[in-house]
Amino acid sequence: MVPLRRLDERLAGLAEISDEALLAACGVGDSAALGALFDRYHEAVYRLVSRLIRSESYEIDDLVQTTFLEAWRAAKKYSARGSVKSFLFGIAANTVRHYVRSAKRRRDAYADWPAPLPGGSPDEAAQRAQELKRLAAALEELPHDLRTAYVLCDLEELPGVEAARVLGIRAGTLWRRLHEARRALREAIDPTGGAR
Amino acid sequence: MSDDADRLRELGKQLPFDRPDHERREAVRSSLLVAATQTEPSTARKRWLLAGGGFAAGALAAAAIAVVVVSPREPAAPIREAHARIDAPPTANLEHTVTATTTGTDEVVRVRAGVVRVAVPEVKRGDRVRMQTADAEIEGTGAYEVAVVDDRLERVTVSEGSARVKVRVQGEQQHVFLSAGQTWRPKIVTADIALTPPAPDREPSSDDARPAPADKPGVDDARPAPADKPGVDDVKPTKQVAAPPSAPTTVPKSSPARVPDVSSTEPEPVRMPAVTTLDVAKASVKQPSPTEQHFQAGWALLRAGKAHEAAVELGAAADAGGDDPLATDARYFQAVALVRAGDGNQAERVLVAFLDRAPHSLRRGRAAILLGKLLRDRGDTKSARAWFESAQTDADPAIAAAAKAHLDALAPPR
Numbered sequence: 001m002v003p004l005r006r007l008d009e010r011l012a013g014l015a016e017i018s019d020e021a022l023l024a025a026c027g028v029g030d031s032a033a034l035g036a037l038f039d040r041y042h043e044a045v046y047r048l049v050s051r052l053i054r055s056e057s058y059e060i061d062d063l064v065q066t067t068f069l070e071a072w073r074a075a076k077k078y079s080a081r082g083s084v085k086s087f088l089f090g091i092a093a094n095t096v097r098h099y100v101r102s103a104k105r106r107r108d109a110y111a112d113w114p115a116p117l118p119g120g121s122p123d124e125a126a127q128r129a130q131e132l133k134r135l136a137a138a139l140e141e142l143p144h145d146l147r148t149a150y151v152l153c154d155l156e157e158l159p160g161v162e163a164a165r166v167l168g169i170r171a172g173t174l175w176r177r178l179h180e181a182r183r184a185l186r187e188a189i190d191p192t193g194g195a196r
Numbered sequence: 197m198s199d200d201a202d203r204l205r206e207l208g209k210q211l212p213f214d215r216p217d218h219e220r221r222e223a224v225r226s227s228l229l230v231a232a233t234q235t236e237p238s239t240a241r242k243r244w245l246l247a248g249g250g251f252a253a254g255a256l257a258a259a260a261i262a263v264v265v266v267s268p269r270e271p272a273a274p275i276r277e278a279h280a281r282i283d284a285p286p287t288a289n290l291e292h293t294v295t296a297t298t299t300g301t302d303e304v305v306r307v308r309a310g311v312v313r314v315a316v317p318e319v320k321r322g323d324r325v326r327m328q329t330a331d332a333e334i335e336g337t338g339a340y341e342v343a344v345v346d347d348r349l350e351r352v353t354v355s356e357g358s359a360r361v362k363v364r365v366q367g368e369q370q371h372v373f374l375s376a377g378q379t380w381r382p383k384i385v386t387a388d389i390a391l392t393p394p395a396p397d398r399e400p401s402s403d404d405a406r407p408a409p410a411d412k413p414g415v416d417d418a419r420p421a422p423a424d425k426p427g428v429d430d431v432k433p434t435k436q437v438a439a440p441p442s443a444p445t446t447v448p449k450s451s452p453a454r455v456p457d458v459s460s461t462e463p464e465p466v467r468m469p470a471v472t473t474l475d476v477a478k479a480s481v482k483q484p485s486p487t488e489q490h491f492q493a494g495w496a497l498l499r500a501g502k503a504h505e506a507a508v509e510l511g512a513a514a515d516a517g518g519d520d521p522l523a524t525d526a527r528y529f530q531a532v533a534l535v536r537a538g539d540g541n542q543a544e545r546v547l548v549a550f551l552d553r554a555p556h557s558l559r560r561g562r563a564a565i566l567l568g569k570l571l572r573d574r575g576d577t578k579s580a581r582a583w584f585e586s587a588q589t590d591a592d593p594a595i596a597a598a599a600k601a602h603l604d605a606l607a608p609p610r
Binding site: 034043098 | 215223592
């Protein structure tokens, strides 16, 4: 009745397996590996998707599920030139792009977002809340390509070279988009130029 | 990087995002794994086939262009053909669109008012057909009718096949799986949620494997139940009841001795198509396999509290399925049914068989904890400890924490 040692080793092995090995296992149809990959990266993909598009929760769920399903389908195409996280982010960004193009839908610009937890004095908290609100609205107003560049590079801290590759654009194009996005967002946060 | 850029990045990272709660995450995870089992990963051979197909398509396109250039102009055929057959009165307010996606087509019937009946045949992989309102989305195969008032879903009735409903009620998202003959009304479920008391915390015991007296609010409340489920009217009683995603395993923070109810785990949703012909459209539906039939029957019995009969059906599903993942799940739930039936000895044997034959199952941790509890309750703390320790390495942090809580609750080894 006592479990054999090999079972413990298997479980430990599954927990310690690398991202690349998990993706390779997905490529041969191991759905447990897909589940493990989901467990590791679902929060990051949720964060990316919900910052790329403001939408209902069930639509975000659909986009996240589509991302992982596409990763499952395309697992064999993974070239290991970038990280698995970049691979997933690239799929997520493209999935959202297709969704935005086809659906052409827009939601209220972050109007119902909960206020962030304030810190510091009440005045500072109020100011930061205002800045966040303006930033959220400005992010929503950004063209999708610029928003994608900003979210991938600045918020998710994907290396520029990898971000350009997963988006299928040249590095120069990415940097230009990122520059334009940052400029627009800075102006939105502080229209008087105080933030520059 | 300048200070401005740093400040902008720092501020941007504070932007809230749509963080899923445990139940929502589990629902997406389960749905993903079910979809993955129906979708094979692409292979190199397929890529070559695709490349060959691309050349062939290019040649055909060139030939078609030549024909178009030299032939008289004719009306162009629609690029994307709709799958759904829609039957709606003139007063209905709806919009029907078909758009291209990365995987195929996305067909949306946006209904704002009226009673709309839609028939959907089985579509190829990557294609989707959905009905949407402001608060809900319905996706299924077969024939179903949707009643919408003021852009809000009032009712869904499935006459053939099955449908999945995602609806937001009082700010909470619910998932409902309906099969042929069932009607669902979100407002009734909302009332039930308000009246349902939360399940109390319990001390760890073998009773953890027994059915909860009342369903917890949330996604679970939206499950289609065989007969006794509020909010779901069985027009035609049927055993084809879709199962909900896994119930979450939570770890109490206040007391390490309290452990979650790991044996309340429930199977991922399984769609059960109908077998009769459609009136509205000739939609082809797939006959469920013996494993699926036994599993669904066993699941319905388990939900109905008939644990002995459920164990028999689930055992039959496990025996019929071989290495099928559904059969593996059936083996696990057979053990759960046996525990509920009070047959702990047989449950132990089934759990050991499950753990031995399913080295990669996602339910290993839960099964190990359940087995450990059975062993502990009959005094074999040494073996129980070993199983709890094995579950500590589960990939799911909640399971690992639950195993640790069980270990902490045991007396220290001599």
